[in-house]
Amino acid sequence: MYLQKQFLVVNMCGIIGVIDRGRSGMDGSGIKEALSLMNERGSGEGAGYVAYGIYPDYPDYYALHVFYDNLVEPKKKVDELLEKWGRIVQQEEIPTYERPGLRKKHIPWRYFYKPHKDLVVGSSTPEDDLVKTLVMDINSRIDGALVFSSGVNMGVFKAAGWPEDVADFYRIQDYKGYIWLAHNRYPTNTPGWWGGAHPFNLLDWSVVHNGEITSYGTNRQYVESNGYKCTMFTDTEVVAYLFDILGRRHGLPEDLVVKALAPPFWDEIDAMPERQRKIDHAMRLTYGAAQMNGPFAIVVATSQGIVGFTDRIKLRPLVAAENGNKLYISSEEAAIRVMDPDVQNIRMPRAGEPVIGRVIV
């Protein structure tokens, strides 16, 4: 932990997320257009997308997306590790198409993977725990390999470049997902690093984040004391880990996870009715180290839905809108309108108030 260089990535950034609550697939062309519209919020040095439901042929397998610096040394080590703890049913290079503005710096690779859950004892989610450990292990110990996506039937696509170039590099229009998140990055540190682009993902959790987490040191210590390793050189990864701890391991529903991360002020809590006050009081005492401070707007996705929220005094913008089964959350209304000109019910959530969209089928 000591003297591990903290190239904290600081973002201005534009974010957008969409869910079709009826699980109808959307290809990536719409979100590409929406994200490109927010190019003023980026600098052409990082963009990324995540989509859920894109691998219907492998619905029960962990899709591990890995950046390799080369396919010799690091890949051999990763293959060995994965085969030791599970079964690789399929692996391939992720198809990419080089663009004038985007040269391949890493080789994006994907595995469809089944961990041997019998190898883990004492866990209610042995497969997730095993994959989490493997991701942490590879990212902290194997040079030249970075797992940037590790959920089931979902995948992250990201690189350093403008949103439209990154989208075309991966041809995201070829993927159909019922949830998409996207991020346009304005980095102030590690600009050329692909791993620094959003979304950040761990297992089923994906995060796009506009802002800076001033409580990072506290949050990092909290996730590390819970067995996570921060390896991505960015404050955003702790958000994914916090959701994994509180949402998966502690079993809190999304609204309570958001409440832990962006809790009401004590004055508000003191004025609440007894039952609610008791809950909020306990939440702040228990999850104080998970509380996130600083300016941020965040959208988190799982296969079950998306949730967007801002910091406690809303120092970054967030807009939500709906159209039928679709719920949009974005930094800018204009981006939503590009994707869907007929949206209704456009609103700006209050500071710390979660906007939640769950799948209904």
Place this chain on the structure above:
Amino acid sequence: MTLGSVPLRYKVSIDRDQCMQCMRCVDNCSYGVYRVEGDRIIIDSRKCTACHRCISMCPRDAITLQEKPVDYRSHPLWTAQTREDIINQARTGKIILAGMGNALDYPVIFDRLVLDACQVTNPSIDPLREPMELRTYLGKKPSRLEFRKNDEGDVELVTELAPNLKLDTPIMIGHMSYGAISLNTQLSLAKAVTEMGTFMGTGEGGMHKALHPYQDHTIVQVASGRFGVDIDYLERGAAIEIKIGQGAKPGIGGHLPGEKVCVDVSCTRMIPLGSDAISPAPHHDIYSIEDLAQLVRSLKEATEWKKPVFVKIAAVHNVAAIAAGIARSSADAVVIDGFRGGTGAAPKVFRDNVGIPIEAAIAAVDHKLNDQGVRNEVSIIASGGIRNSADLAKSIALGADAVYIGTASLIALGCRVCGNCYRGLCPWGIATQRQDLVDRIDPEIGGRNVANLIHAWTLELSELMGAAGLNSIESLRGNRERLRGYMLDEGMLKVLNVEPVGA
């Protein structure tokens, strides 16, 4: 008399042109520096302690004081202090007694840590316009919460929370016993903490009945002498603290000289009038960590598990492991007292040489507890040499939940850190039981001064947090990202888990 006298430590002089012979200096000096012969004030500089009482009371600014008016031959090893200590011990054959905190010139780590502020990428928060939350809860916290849905479909909390102390600001006043300090001093402190929504320690001296109106803001102490401890005392405190050791003199007990044991002190401590109150080095029922856990449980049983129990230890080399052991008992907080902690009386060799600095101790304890996943089991209270709001902010960023201040609160009552507390003649009415001296403190005014100090630090802490883009104290706690080490060596940075400036 082969040794003769050592040179004067201080030389006092009066500007006779300025002096108007008001005699305030004569009246105020309890050490007998001044006397009147005829119409002239005669000065005996040898008795001076540099307490500044005369200087602060002189209406004409006529008094000047010079330290070390006589030079020794300079020598880097055989300092004046070293030589005088030897002369002293050659004369007496005794342990040298000293007051206040560590007086050796160790580097101050706090002064080599700098805080962070926001620029551009994250906005700073203005505490005058936005909420700024310093509220702190001390005590055990669950590591996770369990909820269930009731029949109406509402979410209900299943997890039971242990009682916690609620502080409006993370500044408390440490344990200074009645006996060591005067009743008016304790009353001033009690009024201040009650007003500021925080707490003070009673020290190992029982609780005088005059403090009962403030008992909800006191933490009662159980130390090795068990002075003043009965069920009534335990039940009055908002929390109970077991004192194992103290930063000024780790590993040894306490000694209140019989001269300070007046009627009231004797009643409050439950000891005979005029007898020395000697606290043994160890508790005679604690010889292991499991014995400590037993005492914690006994105190909790006695008070029906309604009160948090703290354990105070001196910051010694192995402080992190000891704290981890305490975290595994039923204790709610561990108090770490650094080697700069003050005291009324300590053997000088201990005060100046035993223990470690509080900065390193906080970081080591916080790190160890996090490493072992038990940080939520105990709060960390840091004490021993916290001088200002910057030390406070840095302590919290290194991992403390709150701090105890001692010396700083006494300075707010007039103390000039002269270090003669053990003599019982404190001219400021603080470390004395002589009624005419004690009366020099008006608890109303004293309370105001101490409350002002806590208030000022609280404001400054809010500003520092706002500048760092933080609006709640939870987000500063253990946030090493907001600290950088300046001219600290690599080993120290590693212990503190802090990056150097520029990194």
